[in-house]
Amino acid sequence: MAGRTGNSKVNDFVVRFANVNGTGSASANFLFTKSIFRMGIPVTPKNIFPSNIQGLPTWYEVRVSEKGYLGRREGIDLVVAVNPQSMKGDVASVMPGGYFLYDSSKMLHAEYIRSDINYIGIPLMEMCNKEFTDPRQRQLFKNIVYVGALAALLDIELGVFEQLFKEQFAGKEKLVAPNMKALNMGVDYVKANFKCPLDIRLERRDLLKDAILVDGNSACGLGAVYAGATVVAWYPITPSTSVAEAFDNYASEFRIDKETGKKNYAIVQAEDELAAMGMVIGAGWNGARSFTATSGPGVSLMNEFLGLAYFAEIPAVLIDVQRTGPSTGMPTRTQQSDIMEAAYASHGDTKHVLLFPSTPKECFDMTADAFDLAEELQTPIMLMTDLDLGMNDHVSPPFEWDDKRVYKRGKVLNAEELDKIERFGRYLDKDGDGIPYRTLPGTHPTKGAFVTRGTSRDEYAVYTEDGDAYARNMDRLIKKWHTAKDMVPAPQIYQKKNESSSGIIFFGTSTYAAEEAMDILKEKKVSVDALRLKSFPFNKTVEAFINSHDRIFVVEQNRDAQLRSLMMIELGTDANKLIPVLNYNGMPITADNIIKQVLGVLSPAPQLKKVS
Amino acid sequence: MSYIRPKFRHPGLPKNELGYTIDHYEGSLSTLCAGCGHDSISAGIVQACYELNIEPHKVAKLSGIGCSSKTPAYFLVNSHGFNSVHGRMPSVATGANLANRDLMYFGVSGDGDSASIGMGQFVHVIRRNLKMVYIVMNNGCYGLTKGQDSATADEGSKNKAGSVNHFGAIDLSSLAIELGATFVAQSFSGDKTQLVPLIKAAMKHNGFAFINVISPCVTFNNNVGSTKSYDYVREHVEATSTVDFVPEMKTITTSYEEGTVKGVKMHDGSVIQLHKLAPEWDPQDRLSAINAVQHAKAKGEILTGLLYINEESKNLHDLMGSTNIPLNTLPESVLCPGSEKLKDVNAGLR
Helix, strand or coil: CCCCCCCCEECEEEEEEEEECCCCHHHHHHHHHHHHHHCCCCEEEEEECCCCCCCCEEEEEEEEECCCCCCECCCEEEEEECCHHHHHHHHHHEEEEEEEEEECCCCCCHHHCCCCCEEEEECHHHHHHHHCCCHHHHHHHHHHHHHHHHHHHHCCCHHHHHHHHHHHCCCCHHHHHHHHHHHHHHHHHHHHHCCCCCCEECCCCCCCCCCEEEEHHHHHHHHHHHCCCCEEEECCCCCCHHHHHHHHHHHHHHCECCCCCCECCEEEECCCHHHHHHHHHHHHHCCCCEEEEECHHHHHHHHHHHHHHHHHCCCEEEEEEECECCCCCECCCCCCCCHHHHHCCCCCCCCCEEECCCCHHHHHHHHHHHHHHHHHHCCEEEEEEEHHHHHCEEEECCCCCCCCCCCCCCCECCHHHHHCCCCCCCCCCCCCCCCCCECCCCCCCCCCCCEEECCCECCCCCECCCHHHHHHHHHHHHHHHHHHHCCCCCCEECCCCCCCCEEEEEECCHHHHHHHHHHHHHHCCCCCEEEEECEECCCHHHHHHHHCCCEEEEEECCCCCHHHHHHHHHHCCCHHHEEEEECCCCCCCEHHHHHHHHHHHCCCHHHHHHHC | CCCCCCCCCCCCCCCCCCCCCHHHHECCCCCCCCCCHHHHHHHHHHHHHHHCCCCHHHEEEEECCCHHHHHHHHECCCCEEEECCCCCHHHHHHHHHHHCCCCEEEEEEEHHHHHCCCHHHHHHHHHHCCCEEEEEEECCEECCCCCEECCCCCCCCECCCCCECCCCCCCHHHHHHHCCCCEEEEEECCCHHHHHHHHHHHHHCCCEEEEEEECCCCCCCCCCCCCCCHHHHHHHEEECEEEEEECCCCCCCCCCCCCCEEEEECCCCCEEEEEECCCCCCCCCHHHHHHHHHHHHHCCCEEEEEEEECCCCCCHHHHHCECCCCHHHCCHHHHCCCHHHHHHHHHHCC
């Protein structure tokens, strides 16, 4: 084996699996991740998959970080290469001194031999063909054998796997034994043929406390159940499909009437995204909490309805699991590139409230918050998550629900309240906050009925083409927008007071990498103040942070620095002051990338000058 | 319409069982052209709701965009209305109905709104058998943009500007039957005697009740050579039957010739009495309904009346197994699983 420079890396490395999709590798790879999680060590997997069901290359990258960094990291320490299609790239992806684990049933082609990496050949196919007769089993157990090999190479506790198999096959216990057998085949082979463990290895820790391992889409679906969503309309699109599926799963667990067996929710797979949004708006108009989940192409189609909901003031929740655009783009890669589209969706003067979660727990919390905000503000609320957050598993703080929490249903008049009113005016600003009162169909025999419309109307919802009445309404909508600023989640600020003339702003899934970058910059004696944005419109804290620094790095995962544009438009910030830090290749942004871009502007030199 | 409706109502106007006179069911003054067929249909809806003793606030009226879609403002002033976006009323109605299954839903659309821009939603709301009355006010043209041909304009029909339509017409009724619609009727805005009982029957249907009403556009498509003009339609209408709608528990007072009467009992016990004019046609048989429509078409006639009904139909809520209680009234205690359950969820994710 090639020698490895530096010290051994305990709980700090990246393993990448190169598989063929549709071969059952996903569950084996997840087993690997979960075993590390169970050993109390921070772990972050990224599924890098094709827009395809069977036969194309797919990768699963697992980063282990004792320090708890959950962002992606460049540089692969160990590749498990079981896909001949991608072998060339997979060999090249290993860092010098790293490891290349491959199926040695066939001899490795000479062109794949590098002198600066270590090769771990295991005759996976041969071993499985000998032990198992069923072809599908041979395929599936091959995956378990390589997990077993990794267990020995990286020092994963075998008891953890046994427990995981027992949980996975609860009710089908006879499957535990053959899985353990396959696992041990891998263990035994590498122990007999290689020095175990490697210099990259694991040690049990207790760093995760009560953390959970979950994907953001499940968290959104669960959050919607907790928030009382009853009508869900959706159209299948990667990467958002599993939000609706999660809602359906959790609702079928928690929302079935015990006596009648009937559902206390309705979920419809619509004919397209237009119809999905229409259904959400119809339900919201009629007083049910309702949402849809989609991705950028769906948001494009929903623009028409988003404009209607903005103008006619109807609550709606849209979960946008962003993917790489424009157009069909890279459907299975991540990006934060729907920001502008969502903020100003639809023709005419519109502005929409956006929320930016960065962990599964925040997906849960902010989904619930979105329903409160939608009804309080009577407008669409968009939860801007992305493929990385939505579809990958993340170590997250556990979900919490305060049983004292009461749904905020907003200004809805009931029959008694209507009786006290001389004449109901749907679009009157009674409270001076720009938010009018609404009524639901069926409330009162003679009071409170009106026609909701996307055309201009007066304060009493009567159609009008009077320019003054139109302008009054548009001005009230802006007043409501200002009201929203104090209602949306406030940003997270990382320092008690400003310590630098430079600031950095990030949001969503850039957070992991940005926080790691902050630590590393600190080690390099580069001081930058940090703010994590959680919502749009920007509130005073965001504005003050920007105004109190000479330069602001704006980290985002798109080409056009869309959030930066929002700051320029909404806050009038000087473009020269806002320095874009971008990543848009479809892979989650890394700390190294952020550091490189920040240091490109801020060399550590000024700090050194001060010392001299 | 450019006239002022007198506020005066005869003090002796008859009241229905709820104690309402018919003006309680009217809407604001129509702004459509004088003589527009759509206003007659609005009047038909008013009449049907009055006669069936409907609480107006228990009705929701929805529409898309176009002349037809303006009409919800012109009937049932005490009902909530939703004039949504072009061609998308079916989805809005679907969401509204899912939220509250206890209201009655009227969807009003036009031939542009349903047969062109909204064809996708029209087709899919039929598939889902959403419980609603869906009326297309079909005039074969785009009135609000000054008379362009619509997709229901017949091939060879001439519009006001004199140009002849070269494209095949989309026959919404045949399409609806083909797609499995559970209630399909066709009528003419000029025939209130037929239209009102059809609307009443549609209101009692447990599913998607579609009424395609030929409703001439007096301004842009009422000329010689148009197949959607008043004169042309009057001359070419052929009815499947005369229709009486008999609410539950009422004795049937109309008498028909033996052998020509067919009674269809609705799920709530009310009965549609059909005095059949076409002996070979059976409204409960889809094939027979399609045949009747196509035969009439081949003869250049417009078949009106009830075309097809499946009175045992199951609506969307029935199909999905949703609760009988309106979803928008479920309390937080039913909707939110609470923190204890969340502990189990968390435990399952460790």
